[in-house]
Amino acid sequence: MLIQLRKYLSGYVRVRVEGYSPERLFNLCNANGILIWGVEIHERTYEMFVSVKDYRKLRPFARKTGTKIILLEKYGVPFFLHRFRKRKIFFGGMAACIVLVYVMSLFVWNIHIEGNVTQNEEELLEYLGSLGVEHGTSRSKISCENIETSLRSQYPNMLWVSAEMRGTRIIIQIKENTDEDIVSKIEVKTEEPVSIAADVSGTIEKMVVRQGTPRVSVGDTVEKGQILVEGYYELKNDAGEIVRYESVPADADIDIVMTEQYKDSFSMEYEVKEYTKKKRMGIRATIFNETFEFIPKIPYKLYETVNIPKKMHITENFYLPFILELNWFLEYTPKQRIYTKEEAVELANFRYLNKYKNILQKGVQIIEKDVKIDTNDKLCIVGGSVTLRVPVTTKMPVIIPETSMKSSVEGEH
Secondary structure, eight states: OHHHHHHHHHOEEEEEEEESOHHHHHHHHHHTTOOEEEEEEETTEEEEEEEHHHHHHHHHHHHHHTEEEEEEEEESHHHHHHHTTTOHHHHHHHHHHHHHHHHHTTBOOEEEEESOSSSOHHHHHHHHHHTTOSTTOBGGGOOHHHHHHHHHHHOTTEEEEEEEEETTEEEEEEEEOHHHHHHHHSOOOOOSOEEEEOSSSEEEEEEEEEESEEOOOTTOEEOTTOEEEESEEEEEOTTSOEEEEEEOBOEEEEEEEEEEEEEEEEESEEEEEEEEEEEEEEEEEEETTEEEEEOOOOOOSSEEEEEEEEEEESSSSOEEEEEEEEEEEEEEEEEEEEOOHHHHHHHHHHHHHHHHHHHHTTTOEEEEEEEEEEEOSSEEEEEEEEEEEEEOOEEEEOOOOOOHHHHHHHHHO
16 A cells, blocks of 8 residues: 555556567666566557656667557656646645645544433533533643543532543543432422322222321222321320321322213314325525525415425534525325224224323323214214223322310310
């Protein structure tokens, strides 16, 4: 590789040797240290490569041996420079590009972060920017050791941080404390005195009280908002009279079973879009805060617009202040369709699950479903009952009643 590069820098040529005794020419070249390579035999001629310097030495030997040397091709930097010797702007641009590449290599253009789980990349990049580490910062002003120390100090859950500079790229590797993540997800119990109230109306199915005074039992029917566990204890004297109340944060696991009616209906007819092959394209470009639109006239009566934005960037997280958005305008014609019975049943089940999706994510369970689906030419009618198991989570402020001891003392006076 280095030999080939040296040949290209110094220049070399491809020549053809003709005559009666080219072997004598080759012997003279060998005896005088003239290097030739790539020799090819073509009937009575030879073709080969020789450096520019040695090509000048071949002329006397060619006359001496009665051979003829014909120049075929020229290669290398000397010939390139000679060919474009009058194009000063070209060489000036080339020199400017070389200088620009060198200057750009002195700055950081890509910050790659990996291993972060709890802290998002935007937050970390913003913090690094406050340290002076951002895209376009001089490499000489960046200390990898300072990055590591600062990140560990700012984010205590980071067990290990490694920062390494590779060319114009900074690679930051992070190892977080996953145990701390698990602890942070555990709900911290409040120390504020609270009571527990029913989220819904229904029947108590399960009740395990760890702290507080229960007001209902398993099997009782309760109403929404009714206090189930009071956030205090009743302290009594030897006579069984309440002398005072001690406030506590009520704590219990309670499930309520409730049954609700479910009704739904929708039309068996629906509309679909049939797209034709006709479409138009527009372009919207945003440079800094200026927007330029190139939207053609849309000749379609009905069409759908599809926007495909593309934010320009030169590295994985170094975005340019330029957004290019392609807007496609697709013509369509509306068509009426009718659900089959199987499609209607599938859609009814989907709508049913979608209705309960949010509460199911909160721990509510469907323990029984008695829902019927009927269809006719125009409507799909769904009706029935759904039995749910609802965990109680509602907390209420504690209301402490006046003690009976206080009342009895006041009566004696």
